[in-house]
Amino acid sequence: MTNHPRERERASGVGDAGGPQADRTGGAASERPRRLRALVYGDVDMNIIDGSAVWAQSMTQGLAAAGCEATLLLKAPVTTDRLVAPLTSAAGVTVRRPHEERLVPEAGQRGLTPEQAVELMVRLDTEERFDVVVVRGRRLAIAAAQDEQLAGRLWTYLTDVPQTVAEMNATAVSEISDIAVASRLLLCQTEELRGFLETSVPAACGKSVLFPPVVITPDDATGAGTPQEPLKLVYTGKFAPRWNTLEMTELPAALAERGVPAELHMIGDKVHRDSPEWARSMSKALENTEGLVWHGGKPRAEALQLSAGCHVGLSWRAPEMDASLELSTKVLELGALGLPVVVNRTPMHERLLGADYPLYAGEDVGSVADTLTLAADPEIYREAAERCRAAADGFSLERAAERLKGYLELACPSAPTGTDPQRPLKVVIAGHDLKFFTRLADYLTSLPGLDVRLDEWEALRNHDQYRSRELAAWADVVICEWCGPNALFYAEHKRPDQRLVVRLHRFELYAEWPRKLDIDKVDAVVCVSPYYASLTRELAGWPTDKVVVLPNWVDVDQLDRPKLPGAQYTLGMVGIAPSRKRLDRGIEVLGELRRRDPRYTLAVKTKQPWDYWWVWNRPEEREYYERTYRTVQRDPLLAEGVVFDPFGPDVATWLRRVGFMLSTSDDESFHLAPAECAASGGVPAVLTWPGADTIYSARWLHDTPAEMAEGIHAIVSEGRFDAARSAAKAEITENYSLRRVCDMWTDLIVHGKVPEPNDPAGVVTA
Template sequence: MTKQGLTDGRGDGRGRRPRALVYGDVDMNIIDGSAVWAQSMVQALAAAGCRVTLLLKAEVTTDRLVAPLEGVPGVEVRRPYEEGLLADLGPRGLTPDQAVGLLADLDGRDRYDLVVVRGRRLAVLAAQSEAFKGRLWTYLTDVPQSVPELTAGAVSELTDIAVASRFLLCQTEDLRCFLESAVPAAAGKSVLFPPVVVLPEDLPAPAGSGQDGAGGDGGRPLRLVYTGKFAPRWNTLEMTRLPEALAERGVAAELDAIGDKIHRDNPDWARRMSKALEGTQGVTWHGGKPRAEALRLSARADVGLSWRDPDLDASLELSTKVLEMGALGLPVVLNRTPAHEALLGEDYPLFAEPGAETEDVADVLTLAADPAVRAEAAERCRSASAAFTLERAAERLAGYLDLACPQGPAGTDPARPLKVVIAGHDLKFFTRLADHLTALPGLDVRLDEWESLRAHDQYRSKELAAWADVVICEWCGPNALFYAKHKRQGQRLLVRLHRFELYAEWPRKLDIEKVDAVICVSPYYASLTRELAGWPADKVVTLPNWVDVDQLDREKLPGAEFTLGMIGIAPSRKRLDRALEVLRELRRRDRRFTLAVKSKQPWDYWWIWNRPEEREYYERTYREIRRDPLLAEGVVFDPFGPDVAAWLRRIGFTVSTSDDESFHLAPAECAASGGIPAVLSWPGADTIYSHRWLHEDTAAMAEAIHGIVAEGRFDAVRGAARAEITENYALAKVCRMWTDLIVSGAVPEPVSLPERVAV
């Protein structure tokens, strides 16, 4: 694979603005959530520093969503119908095939740094075309959101999209975690991009929270508002009956309905919907309005409506309309769901209970006639919406742009890039580093992926050895011997050595004079490498493993402090039996403690299961789990997979009970996720983790864990753990270390661990 360098944008090393191409399979003439997404995505990208081109799907018949964009500096709107970009345009807008073709044509004329797309069919075609591979930012909404919907075909399509995408933009944490668990290729690429709320200036003061007696005897009517599409599952026909139902309860009410998209899949329902909008007393249908005007009309109301059919309660998305109304200061009536409880609190006063009918919602609105209730609900909605502003969205996108379009390192020239080869049979521990190096302007990165430890394309490897300025061998195996043999004068060779190779034959065969640096992940293993291999001390450097603290930083699930985690239990030197000792001691004190094990099973590794002593160990250990009452209901085995960040949401402590480790990433990942490392003092552990996380034996580990939880110190301690891991092992920091070593040969400073501090 050859790096496709960025030709323009912040990634070109000259500080230009990144260039973004945006297309949503949405009609910008109709105000609904998908069209509002296109508008707000362009605004947020522009605010994040991008020059943005928006390709429209349909001919513009009303510019209420498009016109505000044409005045934004750095934004260009391309109109395929008006510009005649294609000859065979149909009346319903671009087909997905036509859209992908036009996007490729625009990109071919002037390459974009990122291509943002929305629409599953469109994304599948864009991914399969490979024209935008590695530059797609795919916004996922119309995807399966439950296990029964995850057919083999759906998983295959989502896998294609994930592989081709630089980022998968997910509205909510629930959607991100679900996607990562279902589609392994999505792990590490899925990032949050919640709905964006952009309010026009000069809005009227909200009526919803006023102490004005709306709806009471002698007061003005309670004003309700709904904006968006009119569809059966959105309960819009039922909403038109609310003024009458409230009148029966002695509450005068009026409904403002804003929007012009009536679903017509059921013609009879569509006729009844139109008739209700046009002829129901107390209902005013405003039709479609420019977004700013729709928001101004909404701001005059007392209560917003987002009550929907229970079929939609399992959605893993958030309604942009709910957030907009909250930002306006409007309290909202909406379904009680876990997502809405997380957003507004379990005691939010205007929830419609599951399966609520028109009469039930009228009862809720009767409560909303009380100004005090309305004011409390309005404040909840306003506070919740504060996290979804354009400014917050721009900050989020700016962080993603820094990853996708980094500045070129000092000492490099994009016009004459440093040529770098990464060679190895298994690059899973190097993937994120390779992604970063590949994105850097000033570096031209190519991969030499060997089929196995020894099998590779010798002609290609020789060609790359002759081409490269710098060679990085991941694993000190036959690949390192090959590149040392073929090293050119002036070329630099870096070899990363893991525990696996240290006791094998290859280090003894390596001509260390041809190697510029041997990289180990911990000071202990660097020292051990010098001792066992007899290499010069200055040839062996320490460069730690990376931890993607941003990907792992997710809100913990309730009860996480009572869940221990263990990632990987094979071979037996991982010592699952010791983790069980810790659990047993904890469950003697509090039965809420459990152990979750995320791992392949030992019989999944033939080289482990064929060894009698290994098999005997696991048979004995698993019998112990079944027979010990303290363990039988306290251990859960979870499938092996890359969805570690999602899994860690329910883990409070990750235990490391091994006989030995070269680094052991799992406790560090736990700390980055907002949990706490619990590490036995295996050799070298004190060079990676500070003493506060180390324990001499399983009894001491159990005592420390119980004390943290029982004394209410969990939040304070986990904050300290995350700060330590972020300071020393954050992906961005380790990437800088590698870049400095590759570009200038600079050896990184050793990690600085805090002095011994009581936990």
């Protein structure tokens, strides 16, 4: 569908999305579409029971449960079918064995190299076009990202990437950026990993989604329910130094010293041999330790059955593992069986199990043995087991399938009613700066039934005239982002059977171009708010029915993330230049609040005014900022309460710590930041600039900074923060969610349908 090189290179990652989707529909939109096809390949050995192999199994099962025809491509020859066997008989699943099928004759017994795997995936994709290609493994993902055929359909699962600032060097950022650009989605195991990636790699923003571990346990495998003698401890997985598996072998003796008879059951056969001396000690302990039963490697179902026959699970790791941004699948599996698990105290585990979970481990064998003596108490045991079971409920195959269905709808939407993928509607999006239209363009490009091409002008007046003329002659519908020279050009070259839609921003409203535009050639002028639509009609003198309102979009799904503790005391501002954004009023609000409670702070995510030459070169602007910053520096109440954060696309991660978003401007056409904060689980706080009441409901509007501060403090001090943010999220989701706005644009493009005016006050919930 998208054939021009400039479209294929766009950072959206959508790539040549029309190909697989057009094939998926199999003809006119009225025909029944075929099931989506997904290919799964992990740079993992399915003969070894560890988290990565279990991921490959559960990802395949999850995609099949979500309605896909899922193909799992194996890396290595099958020497034990402990993980593969359950898939061979699963509905909707195909297992491809490259070694047994001799698909890669030169492959070694240790498995396919990343390059061999990518070459084979491309070959299989040529034979049977896949809608989604899921890959795991950094080296593999780097190789896959370099292949143009797979770009735009990759769902890359990221775990083996740097997880600290020190490790995230320039090379790592470059590699992960390439992966992000080529991927449609980046699947992250935890919120912590997603946030770190978005902060470190700008290209990951907007593409990173959660795919936590999936827990699948046999129906007949349940824990004992109460502790008994001897207290049976269980560990399953790899044997490695940082996993404290050698130290675990000392626990039966340590518990005996405390009067608690105990057995340690260890399941697995993968001993890390980076240190030969440690490996010899580990192997000796497995074979000769009194009170230790080593079961060796077992099929996953049998390993779970053995675990269910024990009383307490072990996931005690070395302190350096506490900073890991990954969540142990074993903790969740054991919890699903009904076993309490001994884990390190980390922020992630506290969020999962609660800060008062009774079985947090210390750093040495003695402290862990002390913790396990608590597990021998039936009441403590039941509480810990219930915490683990409840936590595991959120990681079931059903939840994973539901999550994957949502991602499939996002990545592979169906053709709009009234379109024919065999004869798609030809759409051009033209403009010098498409940053405000990118997500809409991504969505439209992904739709079967639309053939979307971009005419990206080099500057406001500079463009490839040959290409623009070619596209003007080709298109059925033209969308001009900005009412500038691009709109004048396409109006001049418009055909009678063609539709022209122009989106007008505040910037152009007072410029010369609207007065020069032949409005008779325009089918619709789009404004983002009713106030600016009315102002446009008044200033331009255009017919009322030509000016329509399609609001800005808010990616509610991306922004919906858990708030960090204390977020209700953090105010936010995004962008403070030029001076009409009125940072001084935001500081005034902060001062009022800090006089009531010093916990209030203001986080400002922005470029500095001197980063904009057109701002800093104006004496009145410079004087304003010098005066405002001097106020902050000289007032002890404010100096410790204002934090400036760097400008960047990682807004969703940044918003996790923001409870209230301030909009203190003199005027705005829409002001997206308060809406994004509401979608993130925060509360908008908006001064009544002209038109604010047509975008936000009255409960979020304030007449003065003092009233705004009073309103914020009342919400916090009276315990109404959760209720307020719930109402705000409902309002923004109903009015401005990305999916709703995309549907509105699709109706306008395909059917010429104008949406009903927005009424924010009509959707507020209590």
